[in-house]
Amino acid sequence: MKRVAIIGAGQTKFDEHWEKSLRDLSTEAGALALADAKITSKQVDALYIGNMSAGRFVGQEHLGAMAMDNAGLNPKPAVRCEAACASSALAFRQGYMSILSGEHDIVMVGGAEKMTDLKGTGAIATLMGAGDQEWESSIGNTFVGLYALIARAHMKEFGTTREQMAMVSVNNHKNGSLNPLAQFPCEITVEDVLNSTLIADPLRLLDCSPITDGGAALILASEEAAKKLDNPIWVLGTGQASDTLALHDRKSHIEMIATKVAAKKAYEQAGLTSEKIDIAEVHDCFSINEILAIEDLGFCKKGDGGKFVEQGKIARDGEKPINTTGGLKSIGHPVGATGVRQIVDITKQLRGQCGKLQMKGIKNGLALNVGGSGATAVVNILGVD
Amino acid sequence: MGHRSSIPLYWRLQKSKYNLVGTKCKTCGKLYFPPRQLCSECRRKGEIEDFSFSGKGEIISFTVIRAAPEGFEKYTPYAIALIKLEEGEVISGQIVGDVTKVEEGKKVKSVFRRMHEDGKDGVIFYGVKFQLVG
Ligand SMILES: [Zn+2]
Numbered sequence: 001m002k003r004v005a006i007i008g009a010g011q012t013k014f015d016e017h018w019e020k021s022l023r024d025l026s027t028e029a030g031a032l033a034l035a036d037a038k039i040t041s042k043q044v045d046a047l048y049i050g051n052m053s054a055g056r057f058v059g060q061e062h063l064g065a066m067a068m069d070n071a072g073l074n075p076k077p078a079v080r081c082e083a084a085c086a087s088s089a090l091a092f093r094q095g096y097m098s099i100l101s102g103e104h105d106i107v108m109v110g111g112a113e114k115m116t117d118l119k120g121t122g123a124i125a126t127l128m129g130a131g132d133q134e135w136e137s138s139i140g141n142t143f144v145g146l147y148a149l150i151a152r153a154h155m156k157e158f159g160t161t162r163e164q165m166a167m168v169s170v171n172n173h174k175n176g177s178l179n180p181l182a183q184f185p186c187e188i189t190v191e192d193v194l195n196s197t198l199i200a201d202p203l204r205l206l207d208c209s210p211i212t213d214g215g216a217a218l219i220l221a222s223e224e225a226a227k228k229l230d231n232p233i234w235v236l237g238t239g240q241a242s243d244t245l246a247l248h249d250r251k252s253h254i255e256m257i258a259t260k261v262a263a264k265k266a267y268e269q270a271g272l273t274s275e276k277i278d279i280a281e282v283h284d285c286f287s288i289n290e291i292l293a294i295e296d297l298g299f300c301k302k303g304d305g306g307k308f309v310e311q312g313k314i315a316r317d318g319e320k321p322i323n324t325t326g327g328l329k330s331i332g333h334p335v336g337a338t339g340v341r342q343i344v345d346i347t348k349q350l351r352g353q354c355g356k357l358q359m360k361g362i363k364n365g366l367a368l369n370v371g372g373s374g375a376t377a378v379v380n381i382l383g384v385d
Numbered sequence: 386m387g388h389r390s391s392i393p394l395y396w397r398l399q400k401s402k403y404n405l406v407g408t409k410c411k412t413c414g415k416l417y418f419p420p421r422q423l424c425s426e427c428r429r430k431g432e433i434e435d436f437s438f439s440g441k442g443e444i445i446s447f448t449v450i451r452a453a454p455e456g457f458e459k460y461t462p463y464a465i466a467l468i469k470l471e472e473g474e475v476i477s478g479q480i481v482g483d484v485t486k487v488e489e490g491k492k493v494k495s496v497f498r499r500m501h502e503d504g505k506d507g508v509i510f511y512g513v514k515f516q517l518v519g
Contacts, residue, residue, distance in 0.1 A: 125454035134398060135419045139479050139512070140450060140457040140501065141465045148448035149467055156446070156489060201449040246419070248467055248475045253446060 004099045005232035006382065007106075008037025008219030009344040014183045014332030016116045017213040022058050026112035027070045029215030029337075033108065037219040038229070041071060044219070045104040047078040048095040050088025050111035051336035056126040058114050067110070082336075084130030085285060086371030087111060088216070089339030089378035093238050095220050105225045110217030111341070113334035123211055127335070130372035132246035144208055144286060146247050146373040148200035151288035153253045155202070157303065160291060162202060164306035166193035168287040169206050169329050171314055176326020178356045183212050183332030193287075207287040212332030216341040233347045236272070236364065237381040239265030247373045258377035259296040259368060266366070266379040267298075274298030277381070278362035279349060280320065281342035283370040284327040290314075293368050294322065297379075316359065324349060325357050339369035339378065346382050400435075402512040405495055407474070409436035418474045440495030440513070442470040449484045456501040468493060468515060479514045492518045 010032025012025050020028075026049065034041055049067045054060045064078030081091040088111025095109035115123055127143045128136070136146065154160045170190055176182040188206060196205040226232040241261035244250050251257070267273060274297055282293035291305035299320050300308045308314065314322040325331065325345045328338055346365035348354050364383035370376070400406045407418030410431040415424060418438050424431025447466035450457075457463075464480040464487045480487050481498060493515040500510040 121453065121455045121458060124452060125456075128454055132419075136477050137454070138402075138500070138510070139465065139477055139514075140453060140460065140463060141477055142450055142452065142454055144452070145448050145450050145465055149446045149465070152448065152489075153446040153467075197451075198449075199452050201451075203448075246477070248477045253467060 002100055003223040004096050004235045005221050005223065005226035006218055006235065006343070006347050007221045007226055007229050007232055008033040008039070009347045010036055011181055011216040011341055011344050012214050013181045014212050014214035014334060018116070020213065022054055022060060022112055022114035023066055023070045025114060025213060025215035026067045026110060029110050029112060029217040030067070030071050030108055033110070033217035033219050039106070039219065041073055043106050044073060044076065044108050046076055046095070046098060046107045047071070047073065048081055048091040048107065048109045049078065050081045050091035050339060052082060052084050052087050052113060053126050053129055053335070054114070056118070056129065058117050067112070083376040084371035085283070085333070085335045086339055086369045086376045086378050087336040089342070089367065089369030089380060090240070090376070092218065092340055092343055092380060093240055093378060096235055096238060099220055099222050106219065106221045108217060108219055109340060110215060111337035111339060112215035113336040114213050115211045115334060116213050135248070136246055142200060144203055145200040147286040147288055148203045149247060150253055150292070150373065151202055151286070154288060154291065157254050158306065160306035162194065163190055164310050165207060165287040165291065166190045167309045168284060168290045169193050171309070172284055172323045172327035172329040175316060175324055175357060176330020179326045179331060182326045182330050183210055184330050185326070203286055203288070209285045209328035209333035212334040214332060214334035214337050214341070216337045216344050218340055218343060218347070231351060233350050233382050233384060235380065236383045237266040237269030238379070239263060239269070240376070240378045243375050245372065245375050250374070255302060256292055256296050256370065256374040256377060258374055259293065259370065259379070262377040262379040263297050263368070266381050270364070270381040270383070272364065272381065277320070277364060277366045279324055279346070279359055279365045280322050281327070281346055281365070281367040282322055283368050284323060284329050285333060285370070287329070289370065290322065290327070297366070297368060321359060324359055325354065339367070342367040342369060343380060343382065350382060350384050403497065405438040405440050405513055407436050407438055408433050416472050416474050418470065418476055438470055438472055438474070442468040442493055442515070444480070444487065444489055444491050444493060445469050445475065446489060447480065447487050456503060460501070466515070481514050481516050486517060494518050
């Protein structure tokens with residue numbers, strides 16, 4: 001089978017960027033990825049950009065054209081991909097498939113979101129666009145509310161504790177404290193989480209990823225094009241799956257079937273099992289979701305995710321290091337940029353470019369990006385030769 | 386932010402939102418609330434008709450919303466639950482009254498209530514909420 005390589009990776013600092021617009025952030029991320037790939041923009045055949053809701057966050061649609069124009073890459077084709085918080089993993093996968101199809105040799109894939117131009121309650125309502133507008137948002141539920149329903153059901157079914165969820169945030173902040181591109185590079189304690197403001201019981205402020213502005217981008221290349229460059233990272237497997245838009249329509253409220261299906265496909269393509277995965281970036285939009293991810297990716301038995309965290313297995317020196325650079329919780333979650341940011345970080349880890357956060361002796365890494373309360377899941381596995 | 390919603394957006398869902406009218410597939414018997422016009426099991430072979438749910442059910446999970454979206458700010462804190470209706474379907478619903486009384490396993494019944502307003506002088510939306518029974 002044909003192979004696709006990652007030859008460039010870039011991320012803007014994730015932050016509240018009062019002085020930067022959506023176009024500034026997407027252009028900056030793209031330029032960083034091109035510089036990293038040591039190619040010129042003229043060599044790029046097409047652009048895929050992930051973005052959740054620029055229309056509501058900043059009043060801008062037509063994101064493909066916006067990004068392409070500001071990158072100075074006209075008249076090449078540009079495509080916007082949207083799957084709520086999973087938008088840019090989708091963009092990555094579409095770009096990957098466009099190379100496999102033979103249509104393109106080199107593509108840029110990225111994601112950007114500018115969230116802080118909207119006031120708080122507006123941002124809450126906009127994020128809830130990821131759920132079911134007619135039957136979830138309309139009754140006053142919120143995005144954190146959906147995950148709170150999942151958290152409570154998981155606690156009741158498996159005995160997952162409030163402390164175990166807090167330990168997810170503690171782990172990710174510990175890693176993120178050493179990440180220069182993170183929005184909140186600080187350590188926190190279990191007590192900090194348990195004493196933070198209640199947002200939607202049982203989830204508190206420090207269980208939630210923040211509202212963030214940022215962009216991330218990658219350059220993908222066909223094997224032929226990548227051979228001319230050194231140190232490529234290979235896409236070993238990819239999978240995407242869908243589930244019901246609304247949480248209440250799911251067969252189960254304590255697992256993400258879409259994650260399981262997407263992971264199975266990605267593992268098969270990569271010829272790997274969950275035991276063989278060296279590091280993982282998972283979608284910790286809320287602490288409970290990292291616990292679900294650990295279980296649904298097969299890192300432990302269903303229901304044991306909380307214990308897995310408590311036993312320190314997700315730590316950087318644990319048996320399955322997770323979110324080694326800080327996760328959504330510490331790095332920030334500009335929703336449409338997160339999926340590509342996860343892949344940027346796996347790429348840097350595999351190349352040995354993570355500085356103080358560098359993991360030793362790793363050969364592969366997995367990224368899980370989740371849209372909504374689990375209606376979309378995208379799993380990508382990368383590796384070195 | 387001004388008025389976001391047009392009247393038809395809500396009007397077309399009125400039957401379901403006011404009276405818990407869902408749908409049933411006559412071919413396989415599966416019930417849908419919220420209503421679906423295409424049976425997920427039978428696809429185009431399914432024959433869909435209206436089905437009125439009783440509004441009685443049981444709480445299977447819940448949360449208390451303390452940071453509300455636009456239009457709901459003045460109602461916090463309020464409880465939202467996953468409710469398993471006696472007919473077997475699960476829906477999301479707001480539970481009225483004291484949030485500290487809400488618990489998994491408790492029985493509820495539907496009641497007709499004001500949901501939220503679209504700004505100060507916009508449309509007032511009504512719909513079904515749930516009340517603890519017993
Ligand atoms: Zn049917």
